[in-house]
Amino acid sequence: MRIWGKFFGVVIGFMFGRFGGALLGLVIGHYWDTRGGKIKRMVGRGNSRQAVFFNSTFAVMGHMAKASGRVTENDIRLASMIMDQMRLNGDARRDAQQAFRDGKSADFDLRGCLRSFRMLTMGRPELLQMFLEIQLQTALADGELHPNELEILHTIGKELGFNRRQLDELLSRWQAEFRFRQSHGNAQMQPIGQAYSVLGVTAESSDQEVKRAYRKLMNEHHPDKLVAKGLPPEMMEIAKHKAQDIQTAYDRVKLERGMK
Template identity: 45%
Template sequence: MWGKVLGFCFGFMFGKFIGALLGLYLGHMFDRSLKQDFDKAGGFSGLFKGDDINERQALFFSSCFAVMGHIAKSNGRVSETHIRAASLFMDEMGLSGDERREAQDAFRSGKESDFSLKETVHDFKERFARRHDLLQLFLEIQIQMAFSDGHLAEQEKQLLQEVSKQLGISRTQFAFLLKRYQAEFAFRQQQQRFYEQQRQQSQQNRSSHSEQRGHSVPPNNGMNRAQALALLGLNSDASARDIKVAYRKLMAQHHPDKLVSQGLPKHMMEVAVKKSQDIQAAYEYLKKAA
C-alpha cells in the first residue's frame, strides 16, 4: 500500500495528475514485488524465526564435524584418540539425542572415500565469506582435532593447509594459528595436571585430618612468561603495549555472543568460551608478572 501512496504523492508533485497516475502504477508494481519477496521470507513470522541464522548454524555444525572426520582419517584409519576427542568435543557441546547422532553422522560422512573436502570447505567459505572470525574459528577447531593426540602428523598438516587455503587464510596466518594452538594445548595439559594435583592433595588432607589443611601451598599450574606470550601469539620481546593489543584482538575474535550472532551454533559457544578463558588467563599472568 505504501508504494502506491508514495508513488501517487511524488508523481503529483512532479507531474500533476498524469504524474500521479504514473506514480500510482509504479507504486502498485513496487508493492506487489515487495509482497512477493516478503512472502518468500515467511511474512512477518520470517522476521522472528531467524531462518538465515539457523541455516548458517546448521551448515557450520555439519561442515565442522564432516571435516573433523576427514582429518581424523588422514592416516588411513581413525585412531581411538581421535574418536575419543570427537566424543569429548560433543560432550563439551552438550550434544545428546538427535543432535549427537547428527554430529556422528557428519563425522562419519567425512571418513567416506567419496567425501569432497574441497567442495565442503568451498560451500562453507561461500556462506561465511564476510565473517573472518568464524572462518578462523572453524580452522582452529580442525587444528584442535588434528592435535588431539599431542602430535601433528604430516598428512594432517597437509589437510589443514588445504583447508586454510580454501578458506582464504594465508600461510603466515595458518602458521600463527598453529603455533598459538600448540601453546593452548600445552596450557590445558598443565591445567589438567594442576587440578589433578589439587584433587589428590584434597583427598590426602581429608584422609589424614591434618590440622594444616587449607594452609598448604597449592601446586603451580606451570604457566610461565614464554608460554603466556605464545598463547597470545607473541614473541619473547613483546612489549606491554604489544601484549594489550594482542589480548584485545584475540578476545574480540573469540567473543562467544558475537560469533553466535554470525552463525556459530550455540552448542559450540563453549569452544569460544574456553579459548577466551585461556586468553584471559595468559593476559592476567603477564600483567601480574610485569
C-alpha cells in the same frame, strides 16, 4: 535427479561474480545436491548458517581423523569431548556422529564442503578461524602432526582464505595453548613462555603490544559476538574455553610484568 542446488548456485554465483562466480556456484551447488541432505534436515531445525557450520565442522573433523591412515581412540575421544562440550544429545548428537562418518568416507569432497561452508557463512573471518582452530585441534589430538594432516590443513587454510604464514601462526598458538591447558592451577603457575605464545607475542613485545594482542584475540573469540555472527549456540562452550585460555594467559603475562 537433484539439480536445484546447482541451479541456484549458478544463479547466485553469476549475480556476484559473473562467469567465475557461476562456476564456483556450480561446484558448491553440486556439493549441496549430493551431500546436503543432512544439512537440509538440520536447516529445518534452525539457522542455515549455523547448520552448515555444525555439519561441516564434524564432517571435516572425520576427514582429518582418517588422514593418518586410521581413526584413533584419541580422535574419537576428541570428537566426543567436543560433542559433550556442546551438550549434544539425541538427534543433534546423531547428526554430528553421521557428519563425522561422512567425512571419513573415501569419496568425501573436502574442497566442495569448504567452499560451501565459506559461501554460506559469508566469509566471516571469526567463524572461519574458529572452524580452522577446531581442525587444528583434531590434527594434533595425538600430539603429532602427520604429513597428510598437514596437507589437509593447508587445503583448509587455502579454501578459507588463510595464507601459509597465518596458518603457521595459528598452529603455533594452538600448540602453545594445548601445553598451557596441561598446566592446571592459577595464573601464577602457568609457564610464562607459553602464555606469551598463546597471545601471539614475545617477551620482547611492549606492554602496549601485549594489550593490543589480548584485545584482538578476545574480540575474535568472544562467545556472544561469535554466536551473533553465525556460530551455532551449541558451540558457545568451545568459544568460552578459548576465551578463558586467552584471559588466563594475559593474567599470567600481566603478573610477570607487573602490568595493571
